[in-house]
Amino acid sequence: MEKKYGIIVHYILCFLLSFLFIFIASLYNYLFFHALAEIFSIIIAFTIYIIFLNIHNFIKNGFFVIIGISFLFIGFFDILHTLSYTGMNIFYGYDTNLTISFWIVGRLLESLIFLLAFFFIKKNFKKHYYYLFLLIISITLLILIFSNNFPIFYIEEKGLTNLKIFTEFFICIIFVINLYLAYKNRKLLENEELFLLMSAFVCIIFSELFFTLYKDPYGTQNLIGHYLKIISYFLIYRSLVFKGLRKPYDQLVENTEILKNLVEEKTVLLREIHHRVKNNLQNIISIIKLQTMYVKDTSDKEMFLTIEGRIQSIGVIHELFYQTYDLKKIPFNNYLVMLTQNISSFFPNLKEKINIIIQANDIYFDLNKAVPLGLIMNEIITNSFKHAFNQRDAGEIKININLKNSDSYEIRIEDNGCGFPSDFDIKTKKTLGMELIQSLGSQLDATIDIESNISKGTFYYLKIGV
Structure with missing residues (x-):
């Protein structure tokens, strides 16, 4: 129990230190803060995928298969969002609408994959077809975005369009549904896992609400929205690590201890059997010796x-x-x-x-x-x-x-x-x-x-x- 709480304290301290560093960066330079915040989210997204990649042969639950694969593509769109952010000057010929388009795609994908995942909880899922599906969707979206055939979410000097605000509310509604589905399937999830997921969904909902309010991509609402996004990613990561790594490891340790005890019991039993057989044979020998005397x-x-x-x-x-x-x-x-x-x-x-x-x-x-x-x-x-x-x-x-x-x-x-x-x-x-x-x-x-x-x-x- 002490070890468990020690791990939790370790996670909280690491998160708080990272959060403090990002906060100090926001006071110094907003563009630097945004890059750090997104890098933090990208690292978590790819870590979730790497965890899945290493244990996917042991996962039979479609819920975690869908989330594990999806965060590879979510992390990819987060990278594009970071590189195209206003002031980065990497993608020439594009305005702020490009970075917001990548943001919307990433958040829509995140909301929809959880919605899909809940329908496959505790069920088998064909991961190869899902990889192909996400790849086709991603390539299609990239072509639409870079060819300027994607909807307009931001107009320079005017701010967010109604479509952007509506899309953010739509994402919020999907996450409210995800909250309901998480609670509905609470018997299929561990208590800690459920708590972390639901807390992440609440953070995402508030994050998206803040992203409906800003007019300037360097504004305070945008800052708070990114803080909440960081927290939500961390909570999702903790939930999946609990399921994907810690719980199986704890189960393995427990099973190893059970097997060790069984082996020890059987060893004692076999030794006792050999000892009794030897004693019985000795008794037979003693009877033969007595008979030989006559x-x-x-x-x-x-x-x-x-x-x-x-x-x-x-x-x-x-x-x-x-x-x-x-x-x-x-x-x-x-x-x-x-x-x-x-x-x-x-x-x-x-x-x-x-x-x-x-x-x-x-x-x-x-x-x-x-x-x-x-x-x-x-x-x-x-x-x-x-x-x-x-x-x-x-x-x-x-x-x-x-x-x-x-x-x-x-x-x-x-x-x-x-x-x-x-x-x-x-x-x-x-x-x-x-x-x-x-x-x-x-x-x-x-x-x-x-x-x-x-x-x-x-x-x-x-x-x-x-």
């Missing part, structure tokens, strides 16, 4: 231990997802360290004898890849512990994972053990472990090659798409 047969006991190891390989993944900040993927190097430590614990006699080398830095897998790949790793490493180092004092297992050409992972697992028995055919021999490796490999769309040599050990090569 198993007397060595082969049955080994089967239970194998099941326990497979479940633990999944539990480690959920533990890492629970611990890591990124819930989309886990550092697989950390996983392999934990997995091999768990597997080693099942073989206390070999734990100190087997050296495990892991090279998988900066390799991350999501849950869909980590679980089946973890089970494959568990099968291969467990088999090495079980069969590769019988009757050996020491051994080595190497695990290497690399990203190949940014489109696939190459995984190598090898040991320097005794290899498969000579009568073991990898392609034809069916064991549960091999079937698991092949089945899980199919889930990953992986290619798996296995080589074994009695003197060199066993080598597994897996290739998995990114």
